[in-house]
Amino acid sequence: xxxxxxxxxxxxxxxxxxxxxxxxxxxxxxxxxxxxxxxxxxxxxxxxxxxxxxxxxxxxxxxxxxxxxxxxxxxxxxxxxxxxxxxxxxxxxxxxxxxxxxxxxxxxxxxxxxxxxxxxxxxxxxxxxxxxxxxxxxxxxxxxxxxxxxxxxxxxxxxxxxxxxxxxxxxxxxxxxxxxxxxxxxxxxxxxxxxxxxxxxxxxxxxxxxxxxxxxxxxxxxxxxxxxxxxxxxxxxxxxxxxxxxxxxxxxxxxxxxxxxxxxxxxxxxxxxxxxxxxxxxxxxxxxxxxxxxxxxxxxxxxxxxxxxxxxxxxxxxxxxxxxxxxxxxxxxxxxxxxxxxxxxxxxxxxxxxxxxxxxxxxxxxxxxxxxxxxxxxxxxxxxxxxxxxxxxxxxxxxxxxxxxxxxxxxxxxxxxxxxxxxxxxxxxxxxxxxxxxxxxxxxxxxxxxxxxx
Amino acid sequence: xxxxxxxxxxxxxxxxxxxxxxxxxxxxxxxxxxxxxxxxxxxxxxxxxxxxxxxxxxxxxxxxxxxxxxxxxxxxxxxxxxxxxxxxxxxxxxxxxxxxxxxxxxxxxxxxxxxxxxxxxxxxxxxxxxxxxxxxxxxxxxxxxxxxxxxxxxxxxxxxxxxxxxxxxxxxxxxxxxxxxxxxxxxxxxxxxxxxxxxxxxxxxxxxxxxxxxxxxxxxxxxxxxxxxxxxxxxxxxxxxxxxxxxxxxxxxxxxxxxxxxxxxxxxxxxx
Ligand SMILES: Nc1ncnc2c1ncn2[C@@H]1O[C@H](COP(=O)(O)OP(=O)(O)OP(=O)(O)O)[C@@H](O)[C@H]1O
Ligand SMILES: [Mg+2]
Numbered sequence: 001x002x003x004x005x006x007x008x009x010x011x012x013x014x015x016x017x018x019x020x021x022x023x024x025x026x027x028x029x030x031x032x033x034x035x036x037x038x039x040x041x042x043x044x045x046x047x048x049x050x051x052x053x054x055x056x057x058x059x060x061x062x063x064x065x066x067x068x069x070x071x072x073x074x075x076x077x078x079x080x081x082x083x084x085x086x087x088x089x090x091x092x093x094x095x096x097x098x099x100x101x102x103x104x105x106x107x108x109x110x111x112x113x114x115x116x117x118x119x120x121x122x123x124x125x126x127x128x129x130x131x132x133x134x135x136x137x138x139x140x141x142x143x144x145x146x147x148x149x150x151x152x153x154x155x156x157x158x159x160x161x162x163x164x165x166x167x168x169x170x171x172x173x174x175x176x177x178x179x180x181x182x183x184x185x186x187x188x189x190x191x192x193x194x195x196x197x198x199x200x201x202x203x204x205x206x207x208x209x210x211x212x213x214x215x216x217x218x219x220x221x222x223x224x225x226x227x228x229x230x231x232x233x234x235x236x237x238x239x240x241x242x243x244x245x246x247x248x249x250x251x252x253x254x255x256x257x258x259x260x261x262x263x264x265x266x267x268x269x270x271x272x273x274x275x276x277x278x279x280x281x282x283x284x285x286x287x288x289x290x291x292x293x294x295x296x297x298x299x300x301x302x303x304x305x306x307x308x309x310x311x312x313x314x315x316x317x318x319x320x321x322x323x324x325x326x327x328x329x330x331x332x333x334x335x336x337x338x339x340x341x342x343x344x345x346x347x348x349x350x351x352x353x354x355x356x357x358x359x360x361x362x363x364x365x366x367x368x369x370x371x372x373x374x375x376x377x378x379x380x381x382x383x384x385x386x387x388x389x390x391x392x393x394x395x396x397x398x399x400x401x402x403x404x405x406x407x408x409x410x411x412x413x414x415x416x417x418x419x420x421x422x423x424x425x426x427x428x429x430x431x432x433x434x435x436x437x438x439x440x441x442x443x444x445x446x447x448x449x450x451x452x453x454x
Numbered sequence: 455x456x457x458x459x460x461x462x463x464x465x466x467x468x469x470x471x472x473x474x475x476x477x478x479x480x481x482x483x484x485x486x487x488x489x490x491x492x493x494x495x496x497x498x499x500x501x502x503x504x505x506x507x508x509x510x511x512x513x514x515x516x517x518x519x520x521x522x523x524x525x526x527x528x529x530x531x532x533x534x535x536x537x538x539x540x541x542x543x544x545x546x547x548x549x550x551x552x553x554x555x556x557x558x559x560x561x562x563x564x565x566x567x568x569x570x571x572x573x574x575x576x577x578x579x580x581x582x583x584x585x586x587x588x589x590x591x592x593x594x595x596x597x598x599x600x601x602x603x604x605x606x607x608x609x610x611x612x613x614x615x616x617x618x619x620x621x622x623x624x625x626x627x628x629x630x631x632x633x634x635x636x637x638x639x640x641x642x643x644x645x646x647x648x649x650x651x652x653x654x655x656x657x658x659x660x661x662x663x664x665x666x667x668x669x670x671x672x673x674x675x676x677x678x679x680x681x682x683x684x685x686x687x688x689x690x691x692x693x694x695x696x697x698x699x700x701x702x703x704x705x706x707x708x709x710x711x712x713x714x715x716x717x718x719x720x721x722x723x724x725x726x
Contacts, residue, residue, distance in 0.1 A: 102604055156685075256532075288662045335569035343635065344558035353581070358572050 001123040005073040005130055009051045012134035019142060022150075027147050034152035035181045042151040043141035045158050050133045058129065062122035070115035074107055094431035125218040157339025172426060181432065184425035191419040201222065203400075204390035205409055205420045220423055222430065228306065228399030229375060235310025235395060236317060236374045241367065243314075251322070252329035253351055271319035279383030282312035287384055294396060306387035307395040313380050317370040319371060324369065328356060328362025368442035372435050378403035397422065402431045459582050460574065463555055466647050475502035478673040479524060480644060486519050486528065493519050497699045499692055506573070506674045508684035508705065511694035512720065517677040520694070521645050524675065526554050526563040542643065559586050562636035566648040568628035570620035570635070575612050578620040578631055579603060582639035593598035598638055606634035626657025633664065637672070646676040650683065680720055685709055693717045 021040030034400060070092050071078050071085060078085045088111075094100040095109035095112035096119075104112070145151070189197070200221015247267065251260045287308035294301030300308075332355050340350040356363070378401075387408060409424040477606055479501035486494035489625075494516045501507050509517040519528070526547060528534040549585050559582070570578050579599045581590075589595035597615075603609040608630040612623070620631050629649060636644055653720040665674055665687050678684050684691055685705060692702035693714075701714045712718045 081570075333569070335565060335567055336571060338527070338530070338565060339569040339571065339632070339635075340581075342525060342527060342558060342563035343585060343639065344555045345581075345585050346555060349585055354571050 001127070001177060005055060005127055008127060008131055009048070012047045012051065012131075012138065013044045016047040016134075016141060017041065019043060019138065019250075020145060023142060023145055024151070031147040033148050033150055037155055038151040038155050039145050039149070041155045042149075043138060043145070045155065046141035047134050047137045050137050051130050054126070054130045054133050054167050058122075058126045062119070062126060063352070066115050066118040066122060069118055070111045073114040074111035156192045167433060178432065181429050184422055185429040188419065188422035188426040191422065192426075196220060197222060202389055203405070205405070206422050214411060216421060220419065220426075222402075222427070224389040225400060225402050225427070226394060227391055228385070228389070229401040230352055231306050231393055231395060231399055232310045232313060232381060233371060233374045235307060235372060236313040237367070239311050239314025240321055241316045243420075244318045244366075244370070245325055245363065247318075247330060248325035249351055249356075252326050253347065253355065264323065267319050267322050269319075270315065271323075273316070273332060275316060275317075275377060275379040276383075278312050278316055279380040282308045282380055282384035286312060290396075299396060302386070302395045302398045304388075304398040305396050306385050306399045309381045309383075309385035310395065312384060313374050313377055316377065316378065316380065316383045317373050320370040321366050323361050324366035325359070328359040328366070331362070332358045361449040364445045364449070366444050368438055372438060375401075375435060375438075376403060382407065402427050457656060461603050466702050468621070475505055475539070477501065478503040478542065479675075480539075480541040480544075481520075481523070482539045484520070484523055484536070484540060485539075486523065487535045488531070489533040493697055493699075494523075495698045499699055499702060501675060503673050504669055504671070505670050505689040505691045506676060506687050507692065508688035509675065509677045509692050509694060510679070510681070510684050510720070511700075515680075515694040516697045517694050518647050519648055521563075521677055524643065524645055525563055527563065529554060534641065546565060555586075557638050560641050561577060561643045561645060562639065562641035564629070564632050564636055564644065564646040564649045567652050568625060570623070570628050570631050572619060572621050574617050575603075575620045575623070575631060576616040579634050579638045581635060586639055587637060602634040602638040603631075605629045605637055605668070605673070607660060607667075608634055624657075626660060629661060630664065633668075634663070641672065643673045643675065646674065648677050648685060651679065658683075681709075681720050681723075693720060695720070 017040040019040075021036045024034075024036035024039035067089055071089060072089055074092065078088060088108075091100065091104070091108055092111045092115050094293070095104045095108055095114045100108075197220050198218060201223050202219035202221045203224045204219045232434030251264060255263070286304060287305060290305060290308050291303055336354050336358060337350055340354045342346075345353070375443040381401050381404045385400065385404075387400050387404065388398045389400050389405070390397050392399065406424045406427050407419060409427075471523060477500045479499075481497055481499045481501075484494060484497040485492070497520060499520075509520065512518055522528045523536055523540060524542075524547075527535075528536050536548075542557075542560065545552070551555045571581065573581075576599055579602050580595055583595060583598050589598055600609060603612065608627060611627060612618075612631075620628065623631060629652070633644075633649075650661050655659065662683065665676070669689075676684075676688065690702065691705045691707065691708040693700045693712075693716075695716050701708065701712060701717045708717060709721055712721065718724075
């Protein structure tokens with residue numbers, strides 16, 4: 001049915017375009033306000049919109065009607081009982097579709113019959129209605145065409161509206177997500193005070209199911225998570241910052257164009273490695289190696305350590321820094337390099353004193369992007385740094401982060417209004433707030449130091 | 455087409471053969487290749503001290519290429535290959551003993567498009583002295599910056615905004631800032647590659663005036679497309695065509711009685 005409807009729609013749209021276009025093409029071109037293709041597009045849109053509207057209104061309407069009638073045929077008394085009504089409805093639909101396992105009762109079969117016939121009626125009606133609307137629209141569209149008709153303006157307005165709608169979807173989705181997280185967070189704060197949440201030093205979200213259960217105090221202080229996140233992110237940036245920036249400088253200023261053409265894509269592949277694979281590497285190769293070498297030095301290293309996770313995460317974000325920094329360094333005009341060399345500056349002086357300052361804003365945004373990625377990364381930390389919410393800045397101990405805790409809380413079956421589950425939303429909100437702040441700061445820096453090259 | 459000779463006024467004091475002045479730069483058999491392309495053929499040229507020498511010629515004839523040989527800026531172009539001998543004060547600039555950094559401190563350059571660094575006016579001028587360690591104290595540096603800006607005729611205009619970005623100045627001011635930047639390291643030779651082509655007539659006049667003052671202390675070599683400019687500011691002129699040096703001599707001679715047919719055609723605007 002859906003398929004048939006859209007086939008009709010497409011053919012009518014095509015027909016509308018064709019007729020509109022040939023009508024306009026037949027007129028003397030000089031007198032025409034808009035080119036024929038616009039006339040065609042105008043008629044096509046005139047068909048498209050009403051037919052989409054018929055479908056969007058008609059289908060749910062028909063569905064509701066058929067369901068109501070079918071349930072009524074089964075047992076009129078069901079109307080008030082949402083739960084049973086739903087169950088019966090599922091059965092009716094299953095029988096109607098021939099997917100019912102077992103032998104349906106007579107009443108059920110009657111209801112299914114009602115449902116089926118209503119559906120086929122409404123389908124036929126819908127297609128007929130769509131066809132009628134479409135044909136009417138073609139007639140209407142063709143009638144409004146004339147040499148002076150401003151088809152182009154109408155079509156462009158339509159395009160603008162479509163573009164606006166797409167932009168709105170992105171914005172509204174963001175707003176929607178923020179608000180839903182915000183509301184759940186507020187619900188969480190009804191149970192746990194914000195002060196305890198923000199400044200508490202213990203994180204152990206297991207709430208007691210039985211009163212006498214041990215070790216389930218249900219502490220919701222996020223400081224250990226903040227510390228863990230900061231620790232791992234700092235290690236990652238310490239690894240990726242110098243490596244990424246220096247390789248960008250090498251690629252942009254020192255390497256031969258051929259070398260650069262080969263190496264840059266290879267570096268970028270690093271960004272494409274699934275983080276699970278990196279996590280593997282961190283947990284199975286790097287973490288044991290760190291533990292063993294730590295052991296040799298007489299250090300006490302946990303088998304899951306912030307160091308292993310941080311280093312591997314650093315490797316993950318190297319390409320963000322190197323590739324973006326390479327781009328901004330390349331965007332520094334050659335004339336500045338020439339000016340510096342002509343003053344007798346060496347290459348490294350030129351890089352240090354002219355190129356890096358000129359590219360500063362871009363490099364900062366590369367770092368910010370990399371930090372956002374690191375803060376949001378989950379998989380590597382789960383696999384390499386563990387789940388223990390230790391409040392420590394010792395990189396050799398196991399720590400945990402925001403994202404890991406959100407994941408841990410929400411994996412598995414959950415009651416949806418326990419403090420534990422709601423805590424995930426509160427964590428998400430704090431994380432969101434954190435990255436937002438980071439972005440705002442980055443934007444400010446970029447605005448302040450941006451160099452306009454003319 | 456302009457068929458008359460360009461009107462030239464050469465101050466009486468500047469007339470006379472190059473021999474009057476000591477020779478600062480000597481080029482012998484200079485050839486430049488860009489990969490396969492032979493851009494400069496066997497150029498022999500003597501450039502006198504404390505005078506303005508103009509390099510003229512049609513587009514693509516190798517003027518900039520020759521200019522860039524003199525401070526070895528062609529070294530920064532991977533495909534460029536320079537052969538032949540270039541001496542400044544009798545010393546070969548390709549001498550492996552000589553550091554290119556030292557050479558460029560002695561031979562400054564001003565480009566066609568003003569290219570101040572995205573730093574403050576002060577930092578732009580202080581750039582060279584800092585690199586070459588010319589000032590030991592902040593006071594000395596201040597003095598170099600101020601006197602360079604003064605000599606570039608820019609100080610009065612920017613003295614209240616030394617801390618503002620050099621890229622915020624007008625085009626003509628930017629170009630004078632670049633000149634100040636170049637003279638801050640007290641070079642002996644200043645190369646200018648079409649320094650006025652991005653400027654309006656008033657800014658151009660200021661720069662020309664400046665060159666006239668600067669030539670008391672510096673050897674200036676300027677590439678220009680403007681015959682009038684070459685005639686106004688230079689004492690000697692060299693005409694390039696298709697990668698060769700066709701003719702050179704006192705500006706007055708080149709513009710009034712050139713020996714070569716091609717020079718005559720060029721300065722009278724018959725091609726180029
Ligand atoms: N970096 C380069 N790589 C390859 N060829 C070059 C390069 N620079 C210049 N050339 C070539 O060398 C020749 C001389 O160029 P040059 O820039 O010296 O000309 P010019 O006389 O300065 O011209 P214009 O007056 O247009 O600036 C030209 O044919 C040019 O195409
Ligand atoms: Mg040139």
